[in-house]
Amino acid sequence: MKVLIRSIRIIDKSASLNGQSADILIEDGIIRQVGSAIEATGAEVINGEGLSVSAGWVDMRVASRDPGFEHKEDLTSVRVAAARGGFTEIVLMPNxxxxxxxxxTLNYIRNSGQGGLVKLHVAGSVTRxxxxxxxxxxxxxxTAGAIAFTDGEHPVQNADLLLKTIQYLRPLDALLMNRPEDRQLTLYGQMHEGVTSTxxxxxxxxxxAEEMMLIRDLKLLEYALEKNEHTSENPALHISLISTRRAVELIRDAKAKGLPVSCDVAAHQLAFSDEDLIGFDTNLKINPPFRPADDSAAIRxxxxxxxIDAIVSDHCPHDEESKNLEFDHADFGITGLETAFSLAVMHSGLPVEDVVDKLTTQAxxxxxxxxxxxAEGNPANLTLFETDKDWTFERSYSKSKNTxxxxxxxxxxxxxxxxxxxxxxxx
Known part of the structure; x- marks a missing residue:
């Protein structure tokens, strides 16, 4: 592979040419040259005018459904959808x-993506x-290569299990990811509890339900660190998919205290509010649910x-039979790999440079x-994109169309x- 990208704007806060246009020569998977008026015989030439380039994006939360539910998504289709969404690396949940x-199972998934355009990272489950x-x-x-540990779609409800997991993983400098939800409080719930649900x-x-569990998790993290001599600059606990004002405040306070915690938000969380569910569109049924506008403002x-450190797609594919039915019987989830960047640009309130930072460096x-x-000599792990381009999402490359x-x-x-x-x- 030999590709010359001409006059493309670089978005990379660590690069000397950040915010400037330059030519980039890629050869054999390596960035050979970054500069102006580069000549390269035999290279495929891409006109980068009007385009931007950054390090390849990373999605920290993706459901692939393979093995076991390949009719919803398989390891091939999830990589195609990820590439179309600009992601060169994705973290697959263990569900x-x-x-x-x-x-x-871990090796089956990792090996299927070896050498591909999109690298698959796999999170191992905390519990059997x-x-x-x-x-x-x-x-x-x-040791086998699990990038993190989480029960994925199933928040860890048992406090003792969560505490022991933090203590167990800390000496390994391994990451625990958990979504805060007290499932006794959300039992049979369909959407955000508020005026609209009534x-x-x-x-x-x-x-x-989110805030109580988050308080618990942060308290357990603080307690575990008091009993653990192993220290690291890396976050020990990552909170997935926060959605409320109070949750933002709790994590902000925890970081101010020096707790090694990080968090993310799904890109689609900011695109709707609970009022949009009045039409009973099952494609808007997600967990955590869409919240009122005040919560969205706090997330921004x-x-x-x-x-909030990172933005994720929370790609959650479901077949027609799981979504095209009565609202209270439909499964939770949206496919998000192909739309995450656009939604972040449109609804996060961040400059594009900061959106990219949360998809790359922070993740x-x-x-x-x-x-x-x-930079010259680095692997060519790149995403090319237009920041102001309007486009119509006419076709999804995911097997599932629940968007x-x-x-x-x-x-x-x-x-x-x-x-x-x-x-x-x-x-």
Whole structure:
């Protein structure tokens, strides 16, 4: 592969040419030259005028459904959708069948993506079958390459299990990821508990369920560190998918106290409010649910001041039979890989440079991945995109189509990705 990208704007806070236009020569998967008026015989030439380039994006939360539910998404289709969304690396949740609680399943997933355009990272489950009862062999999974530990779609409800997991993983400098939800408080819930849920007669999921569990998790983290001599600059606990004002405040206070905690938000969380569920569109049924506008405003504040470290897609594919039915019987989830960047650009309130930072540098730091930049000699792990381009989301490359954004006009379009010695350009 030999590609010359001409006159493209570099978005990389670590690069000397950040914010400037330059030519980039990629050869054999390596950035050979960055400069002006580069000549390269035999190279494929891409006109980068009007485009931007950054380090390849990382999605910290993706459900692949493979093995076990390949009719919803498989390891091939999830990589295609990820590339179309600008992601060169994705973290797969362990909620397959079987659950990723053994080295066999972990290796099956990791090996399927070796050498591909999109690299697959795999999170191992904290408990066997993600049922919250018995621990997995986390040291074995860590040694085999698990990038983090989480029960994924199933928040860890048992406080003792969560505490022991933090204590267990800290000497390994391994990351625990948990989504805060007290499932006793959200039992049978369908949407955010509030005025709208009352008006349309839906059982609500109170913000309290997220906030109480978050308070618990942060207290357990603080307690575990008091009993643990092992220290690290890396976050020990990552909070996934925060959605309320109080949750933002709690994490902001925890960081001010010096606790090693990080968090993310789903890009789609800011695109709707609970009032949009009045039409009973099951594509808007997600967990955590869409909250009122006041919570969205607090999330934007948290993104701007650095309280919220990363933006994720929370790609959660479901087949037609799981979504095209009565609202209270439909499954939770939205497919998000192909729209995450656009939604972040449109609804986060952040400059594009900061959106990219939360998809690249910040995500990599949390996951203990090398922080790559656009510099000569570095691997060509890149995403090319238009920041102000309006486009219509007419086709999804995911096997599942449970998204409210099909047919909608979005802003910010991915044009190509490079990784592992491969380059793909999207018209």
């Amino acid at each position: 397959s069948e079987p659950v990723v609680h053994s080295k066999d 079958k993600a049922q919250g009862v018995d621990f997995t062999e986390m040291i074995d999974l860590h 008006l349309i007669g839906m059982k609500g999921m109170p913000a309290l 504040e948290g993104l701007a001041d650095g309280t 990599r730091k949390i996951l203990r991945l090398p922080v790559t930049g656009i 409210p954004f099909l047919g909608k006009t979005l802003r910010g379009k991915v044009r190509g990705v490079a990784n592992n010695g491969k380059f793909e350009w999207f018209e």
